Amino acid sequence: MKTIQHIAREISASGLKVTPQRVAVMQALHKLNHPRAEEIFNEVSGSIPGLSPTTVYNVLDILAGKGMIKKVKTDSGVMRYDAVSDHHHHMYCIDTDRVEDFFDPELDMILQNYFQKKKIEGFKLEDIKLQLMGKFDESEKSKSI
Amino acid sequence: MKTIQHIAREISASGLKVTPQRVAVMQALHKLNHPRAEEIFNEVSGSIPGLSPTTVYNVLDILAGKGMIKKVKTDSGVMRYDAVSDHHHHMYCIDTDRVEDFFDPELDMILQNYFQKKKIEGFKLEDIKLQLMGKFDESEKSKSI
DNA sequence: TTCCTAAAATGGAATAATTACAAATTAGAA
DNA sequence: TTCTAATTTGTAATTATTCCATTTTAGGAA
Numbered sequence: 001m002k003t004i005q006h007i008a009r010e011i012s013a014s015g016l017k018v019t020p021q022r023v024a025v026m027q028a029l030h031k032l033n034h035p036r037a038e039e040i041f042n043e044v045s046g047s048i049p050g051l052s053p054t055t056v057y058n059v060l061d062i063l064a065g066k067g068m069i070k071k072v073k074t075d076s077g078v079m080r081y082d083a084v085s086d087h088h089h090h091m092y093c094i095d096t097d098r099v100e101d102f103f104d105p106e107l108d109m110i111l112q113n114y115f116q117k118k119k120i121e122g123f124k125l126e127d128i129k130l131q132l133m134g135k136f137d138e139s140e141k142s143k144s145i
Numbered sequence: 146m147k148t149i150q151h152i153a154r155e156i157s158a159s160g161l162k163v164t165p166q167r168v169a170v171m172q173a174l175h176k177l178n179h180p181r182a183e184e185i186f187n188e189v190s191g192s193i194p195g196l197s198p199t200t201v202y203n204v205l206d207i208l209a210g211k212g213m214i215k216k217v218k219t220d221s222g223v224m225r226y227d228a229v230s231d232h233h234h235h236m237y238c239i240d241t242d243r244v245e246d247f248f249d250p251e252l253d254m255i256l257q258n259y260f261q262k263k264k265i266e267g268f269k270l271e272d273i274k275l276q277l278m279g280k281f282d283e284s285e286k287s288k289s290i
Numbered sequence: 291t292t293c294c295t296a297a298a299a300t301g302g303a304a305t306a307a308t309t310a311c312a313a314a315t316t317a318g319a320a
Numbered sequence: 321t322t323c324t325a326a327t328t329t330g331t332a333a334t335t336a337t338t339c340c341a342t343t344t345t346a347g348g349a350a
Contacts, residue, residue, distance in 0.1 A: 017297060017346050037336080052300045057337065059298095073218045077308080078336070091268050100268075107259060114252060122282045123236055123245075129276040137267045162317050162326060182307080197329045202308065204327095222336080223307070 002030060014066040024048050025059045029069055029083035034099040036078050072099060089130035102132055147175060159211040169193050170204045174214055174228035179244040181223050217244060234275035247277055 002010075007026045008018045016022065021044070028035065028043040035043070041056045060081055063069045070082040072090060076097055089102040111128050147155075152171045153163045161167065166189070173180065173188040180188070186201045205226055208214045215227040217235060221242055234247040256273050 019298065019346070021299070050300080053336095054301075054338080055299050062298095071220065073220060073222070075216065075218060077218070077222060077224060079222060091265070094271065102265070110255065110259065114255065118251075120236070120247070120277070123277070123279050124282070125277055125279040126239065127278040129278065131274040131276065132265070132268070132270055133272040133274065134268050134270040137269070164317070164327065166328070195329080198307095199309080199330075200328055207327095 002026075010068060014068060016062065016066065020048055021051065021055050022059050022063070025056060026063070026068075026083065029081055034072055034080045034082055036080050040081065074099065089132060091132040091134065091136075093136050094133055095135060098136060100136075102130070147171075155213060159213060161207065161211065165193055166196065166200050167204050167208070170201060171208070171213075171228065174226055179217055179225045179227055181225050185226065219244065234277060236277040236279065236281075238281050239278055240280060243281060245281075247275070 004023055004027070007023050011018050011022050011026070024044040024047050025040055028040045032039055032043060037053070037056050037060060040060070041051065041053050044056065045051050060069070060071075064071050064081070068085060070085060072080040072082050074080055074092065074097060080099060082101070084101055086103070087108065089104070091100045091102050093099075107130075108128075115125055115128070149168055149172070152168050156163050156167050156171070169189040169192050170185055173185045177184055177188060182198070182201050182205060185205070186196065186198050189201065190196050205214070205216075209216050209226070213230055215230060217225040217227050219225055219237070219242060225244060227246070229246055231248070232253060234249070236245045236247050238244070252275075253273075260270055260273070
């Protein structure tokens with residue numbers, strides 16, 4: 001888990017002012033699993049009384065704009081957020097709204113090689129995201145949020 | 146372009162009643178490029194006076210549920226729809242909301258082989274969707290919607 | 291340390307997409 | 321032709337999110 005100091009340094013390094021709201025949102029993002037804005041608001045409200053939902057949306061937008069966090073789209077249409085900024089993909093549960101990160105450098109390499117050879121006409125590819133759709137094992141249920 | 150008769154047969158084959166609204170929505174989906182519900186409503190309103198937006202949402206949900214069409218999620222958060230039900234992926238423009246289909250059976254085969262060998266612990270993979278993020282060539286601009 | 295100002299947070303209202311639901315209509319089987 | 325479950329309609333409600341004017345604050349300069 002990242003320390004408050006580490007988070008503060010990250011925010012500062014992105015040219016942003018370090019505010020309690022931003023630090024707390026980052027902490028909540030690390031603690032929760034792909035939370036929606038509302039969940040972050042609930043989590044952060046505890047430590048920051050008087051927090052406005054608008055602020056949460058603002059902070060999330062700004063952090064995402066700086067590449068510090070990622071927006072994750074789900075089929076339900078609600079935006080979810082991800083503190084992990086390293087390149088990765090997502091596993092989506094077909095039945096629930098559970099989302100998990102999926103890291104696979106080997107696969108990334110395969111895809112990179114593939115698209116290096118096979119250019120797409122009229123399109124400059126910059127990033128590939130995989131959406132792995134499926135079902136998590138029942139025994140894994142307890143891990144879901 | 147599919148005929149009305151063909152569309153009617155498709156709908157019927159899915160165990161649904163053939164209504165003018167459903168046929169018209171399917172036609173609009175074939176005509177438009179990844180439209181949002183509102184665009185479909187505008188298109189279909191012409192041929193079906195008194196059409197309700199609710200009906201468009203209903204029809205889209207039901208057709209998607211039967212696998213006749215697909216829902217396409219965009220980063221803006223608005224749902225878009227796709228008449229093409231064959232397995233394919235999507236190219237997203239980073240700057241605009243343009244979306245295009247991407248077919249690549251060779252790549253699908255590579256991915257299928259890869260995940261046959263390399264199982265994901267605790268997750269039963271059922272489908273892989275690629276989101277290709279990038280930019281369409283300027284000269285291609287006219288094709289955008 | 292205090293001051294200053296642009297940046298950030300707040301709150302309440304507005305918006306946009308979508309859903310809920312009860313009533314009216316209709317496709318298509320009998 | 322009749323009947324009924326399926327479908328459509330319309331209005332209201334909801335939900336996530338954004339807008340914007342005002343207030344507050346972080347952090348650099350004096």
